[in-house]
Amino acid sequence: MTKKIDPWGKADIRDYGAIMKDFGIEPFSSVLKHTPKPMMQMKRGIIFGHREFGRILDARKKRKPFVMMTGLMPSGKFHIGHAMLAREMIYFQEIGAELYVCVADIEAFNVRRKSLQELRKIAIDEYLLNYIALGMKPGKVNFYFQSNHQTAYYRLLQMLPQRVTFAEMKAIYGDITPGKIISVITQAADILHPQLPENGGPKPVVVPVGIDQDPHMRLTRDLAARFQREFRFIPPSSTYHEFMKGLKGGKMSSSDPLSYIAMSDDSKTVRTKIMKYAFSGGGNSIKEHRKHGGDTKVDVAFSMLKFLFEEDDRKLKKIKDDYESGKMLTGELKEYTVEKVNSFLSAHQKRMDKAKSQVDKFLK
Numbered sequence: 202m203t204k205k206i207d208p209w210g211k212a213d214i215r216d217y218g219a220i221m222k223d224f225g226i227e228p229f230s231s232v233l234k235h236t237p238k239p240m241m242q243m244k245r246g247i248i249f250g251h252r253e254f255g256r257i258l259d260a261r262k263k264r265k266p267f268v269m270m271t272g273l274m275p276s277g278k279f280h281i282g283h284a285m286l287a288r289e290m291i292y293f294q295e296i297g298a299e300l301y302v303c304v305a306d307i308e309a310f311n312v313r314r315k316s317l318q319e320l321r322k323i324a325i326d327e328y329l330l331n332y333i334a335l336g337m338k339p340g341k342v343n344f345y346f347q348s349n350h351q352t353a354y355y356r357l358l359q360m361l362p363q364r365v366t367f368a369e370m371k372a373i374y375g376d377i378t379p380g381k382i383i384s385v386i387t388q389a390a391d392i393l394h395p396q397l398p399e400n401g402g403p404k405p406v407v408v409p410v411g412i413d414q415d416p417h418m419r420l421t422r423d424l425a426a427r428f429q430r431e432f433r434f435i436p437p438s439s440t441y442h443e444f445m446k447g448l449k450g451g452k453m454s455s456s457d458p459l460s461y462i463a464m465s466d467d468s469k470t471v472r473t474k475i476m477k478y479a480f481s482g483g484g485n486s487i488k489e490h491r492k493h494g495g496d497t498k499v500d501v502a503f504s505m506l507k508f509l510f511e512e513d514d515r516k517l518k519k520i521k522d523d524y525e526s527g528k529m530l531t532g533e534l535k536e537y538t539v540e541k542v543n544s545f546l547s548a549h550q551k552r553m554d555k556a557k558s559q560v561d562k563f564l565k
């Protein structure tokens with residue numbers, strides 16, 4: 202049995218397989234062939250797991266409404282790790298989902314102790330602008346703040362605790378505080394409220410998240426079952442993606458600028474971060490590298506290409522083969538990565554400027 206997953210912890214998760222087994226998450230490969238226009242991250246196993254994703258596929262096939270619902274903790278700079286989840290949100294919009302995007306300002310207020318004003322600013326200037334620049338379209342998007350939403354949402358939030366015990370909370374989360382309890386119940390309301398009568402009634406909802414959020418999914422699915430009488434909730438589906446590794450190999454974290462590449466980094470910063478700090482899976486000397494090759498499993502530059510920046514499967518495969526055989530050197534791999542990232546970011550930063558005029562369309 203793996204340890205509990207702590208959604209507020211710093212643990213960097215390595216053994217995804219064990220977690221899937223312990224908590225009953227299905228491999229994404231089981232639904233891949235039925236998934237329309239699958240994302241490259243789905244094909245590459247970066248989006249590796251799901252719960253009841255079949256409901257979403259089914260709704261789409263039958264042209265019934267379905268929802269993509271997820272949330273963000275506004276914390277500092279929007280980086281390439283955030284961009285990957287944003288891509289997934291936009292993918293669901295493109296295949297027909299209505300979007301609910303929650304700014305978890307109450308969670309951040311209670312658990313991270315930041316002011317609501319500061320959190321609101323980060324959510325808009327960093328997250329929302331980047332979503333728009335990455336291709337999110339206004340219209341079927343509910344971008345909302347936990348601190349300021351619909352009456353029906355607050356009513357649900359206040360009803361949910363009737364059917365959960367303190368012992369269950371402790372079993373799922375271990376160390377629990379009043380602030381965490383509020384955050385957990387609020388998140389369950391986030392996930393379930395698209396199905397309230399005020400929002401069109403029961404419908405399939407998919408929640409794309411990192412595996413650290415799975416405790417919330419388990420609790421919310423139980424709560425959905427316990428409120429059948431009142432709301433006839435369909436248990437929410439989810440997808441799980443691997444986390445992008447930080448530059449130095451550990452966790453990518455907004456509180457450590459040398460662990461990430463921000464979407465706003467200039468080309469010189471990107472070059473320095475990758476050349477100087479990105480953990481290399483290459484050999485200790487050129488001679489050794491030529492002989493034994495490099496390890497793409499731990500190489501951060503390679504993983505950046507795989508997760509986000511090299512869309513061409515054939516090119517990625519060639520880089521992998523060449524690097525592992527020793528034909529391609531670390532310096533060459535890094536140089537290629539710097540160029541890929543910089544050409545993406547320079548186009549993205551231009552789109553960010555244009556995105557500013559769109560912001561109002563997403564805020565009510």
Ligand code: TRP
Nearest residue numbers: 270271272273274303305388391
């Ligand atoms: N807890 C999430 C995080 O730490 C944020 C969040 C709030 C969320 N409500 C949600 C995620 C609903 C998914 C669905 O990032």
